[in-house]
Amino acid sequence: MRRTFLAKRNALLTTKGVSWGIFLILLVCSLLFLRVLAPNAFWKLFTPVFGVSHIFSTKTDAFFDGFRDTAALAQENAQLEDENHALASQNQMLTQKLKNVTALLSVHETKETIPGLLAGVIARPPESPYDVLVIAAGEEDGVIVGMEAFGERNTPIGIVTSVLKNVSYVTLFSTSGVATEGWVGNTNTPITITGVGGGVMEASTVRDANVSVGDAVFVPGPGMLPVGSVVRLDSDPLSPQVKLRIRPAANFYGLSWIVVRATGAVPTVFATSTLPL
Amino acid sequence: MIPKALTLLALVSIIAFPWPLTVLIVLIAAPFEPFVPLVVGVAADVFYYPQHAGMPFFTGLGALVTVSILLVRSQLKTGIIGE
Numbered sequence: 001m002r003r004t005f006l007a008k009r010n011a012l013l014t015t016k017g018v019s020w021g022i023f024l025i026l027l028v029c030s031l032l033f034l035r036v037l038a039p040n041a042f043w044k045l046f047t048p049v050f051g052v053s054h055i056f057s058t059k060t061d062a063f064f065d066g067f068r069d070t071a072a073l074a075q076e077n078a079q080l081e082d083e084n085h086a087l088a089s090q091n092q093m094l095t096q097k098l099k100n101v102t103a104l105l106s107v108h109e110t111k112e113t114i115p116g117l118l119a120g121v122i123a124r125p126p127e128s129p130y131d132v133l134v135i136a137a138g139e140e141d142g143v144i145v146g147m148e149a150f151g152e153r154n155t156p157i158g159i160v161t162s163v164l165k166n167v168s169y170v171t172l173f174s175t176s177g178v179a180t181e182g183w184v185g186n187t188n189t190p191i192t193i194t195g196v197g198g199g200v201m202e203a204s205t206v207r208d209a210n211v212s213v214g215d216a217v218f219v220p221g222p223g224m225l226p227v228g229s230v231v232r233l234d235s236d237p238l239s240p241q242v243k244l245r246i247r248p249a250a251n252f253y254g255l256s257w258i259v260v261r262a263t264g265a266v267p268t269v270f271a272t273s274t275l276p277l
Numbered sequence: 278m279i280p281k282a283l284t285l286l287a288l289v290s291i292i293a294f295p296w297p298l299t300v301l302i303v304l305i306a307a308p309f310e311p312f313v314p315l316v317v318g319v320a321a322d323v324f325y326y327p328q329h330a331g332m333p334f335f336t337g338l339g340a341l342v343t344v345s346i347l348l349v350r351s352q353l354k355t356g357i358i359g360e
Contacts, residue, residue, distance in 0.1 A: 021312030024284065028319045035323045046292075046324070053293040126295035128325040129335055162327055169327045 040138070040165040043122065047136060050122045054256075057127055116261040117142055122167070125252050131175040131197055133158065135258060138166040147260045148221065151250030156225045160260055170260070172252060173219070173227060174199050183224065184244065185215040193217065193227070193246060199253070201228060201246040207235065209242075217246050221263050280309035287317050291324060303339075307346050314342035 035042045119137035128134070137143050147160040149170040158172040173180050176197035184191050184203065189211065191203040205211055211230060218224040232245035283306035290299040299317065306313045318339020326333050 020281065020284075021310060021316075024288075024310075024312055024316040025319075028316045028323065031323050032319060050292055056293050057295070123292070123325060126297070127292055129296040129299075129321055130325050130327060132325055132327045134325070171327055 040167065043134070043136075043164065043167040047122050050134075053127070054124075116259045117147075119143070119168070119258055119260055121255045121258060124255055125172075125199060131158075131172040131195065131199065131252070133170040133172065133252070133255065133258065135168050135170055135260070136166065137260065138164045138168050140165055143168045143260055144262070146262070148263045150259045150261070151252075151255055153249070154225065154259075155248075155250040156219055156221055156227050157248070157250045157252065157255070157258065168260070170258070172199075172248075174201050174248060174252070180219055180227075182217055182219040182227065184217045184230065185209065185211045188218070188224075191217070191244070193219070199248060201248065203244045203246060204241045205244065207240055207242050211242065211244060217244075280306065284310050284313050284316075287313055288320060291317060291320050296321070303342075307342060311343055311346040311350065314339040314346070318342075 031042075034045075117137055119135040119141070121133055122136050123132075123134040125131055125133075133149070135143075135149075143160055143163050145160055145163055148156055149158045149160060151157045156173070158170045158175070160168050161171040162169040171178060172195070173193065174195040174197065176195055178195040180193045180195075182191055182193045182203075183189060184205065187209065189205055189209040191205050193201050193203045195201050201217075203217070211233065213230055213233060215230045216226050217228045217230065219227045226249050228246045228248040230244045231247045234243040234245065235241075283302065287299065287302045287306050290302050294302075299321070303314050303317050315336075316339070318333075318335040318337070321335040321339075322333040326335075
């Protein structure tokens with residue numbers, strides 16, 4: 001009797017399939033080694049790639065936004081147009097100011113702590129699954145761990161948690177598990193703002209604090225800096241506490257440039273996170 | 278050909294698309310290429326993992342999905358799906 005030789009034990013896991021998988025693993029391992037052994041070279045190599053992908057992702061984001069509720073989009077569009085008109089005139093003035101400030105910063109560039117350092121954003125959410133910004137400024141530019149990062153209109157967005165030679169990581173306040181002390185509302189009720197990931201933050205306060213939707217949320221800095229606003233209140237009638245859902249004032253998804261600077265007092269407490277300051 | 282294209286798309290999506298879309302592409306590609314979740318998970322951590330942030334979450338998740346798919350495939354009889 002002739003024996004049938006079964007060449008493949010599993011039609012799904014072919015030898016060719018395994019070799020392709022192994023090739024992918026080798027590829028990603030080589031990237032991992034480059035990232036670990038020469039992180040600065042890694043980011044220099046991939047910064048242009050991220051630049052191109054950002055342009056592409058902006059277009060894809062616009063595409064996916066098209067699936068959102070049209071009425072909400074129209075309302076948002078009208079609001080943005082109003083803001084756009086108001087900002088257009090301000091923009092011209094600021095453009096000139098930016099030139100001067102950038103020149104000023106480059107003139108005074110030292111290894112010492114710099115009051116404000118302009119840095120381009122290489123990678124940002126939502127491409128980044130972690131709520132982390134990768135910025136094109138590092139140790140050589142004067143960035144140190146613990147500096148605070150600011151977005152548009154001087155809005156605090158996070159803390160520098162890791163610094164390489166030319167690249168730094170900014171952990172956003174919305175990072176899951178990151179807790180920040182702050183205040184909410186006109187009465188400046190103290191709260192602990194906790195990141196829940198996906199660009200969202202939350203906090204709890206007593207019901208008697210009379211916090212309402214739209215109230216501004218502040219974190220310490222030089223004085224009190226607005227970090228976001230309350231967009232929803234979740235309350236259980238049996239609980240004396242009310243949960244605040246906070247939307248950040250800065251749009252993390254659209255950040256191209258940020259400013260990092262040492263604010264003196266460290267405003268952020270990484271209470272439940274393993275991230276060091 | 279399509280599985281390879283899906284694999285490459287999953288890798289590109291790490292830096293070009295929002296991460297939920299990357300997860301979707303990976304889940305589509307995974308039955309054809311079981312190592313894709315692991316590879317994409319490692320790649321995502323290579324690019325975005327903040328140093329000293331504890332366990333690299335996406336590598337772990339990718340490894341878990343890959344192991345699950347390999348286990349499922351090992352239980353399948355030859356010739357049901359695929360070539």
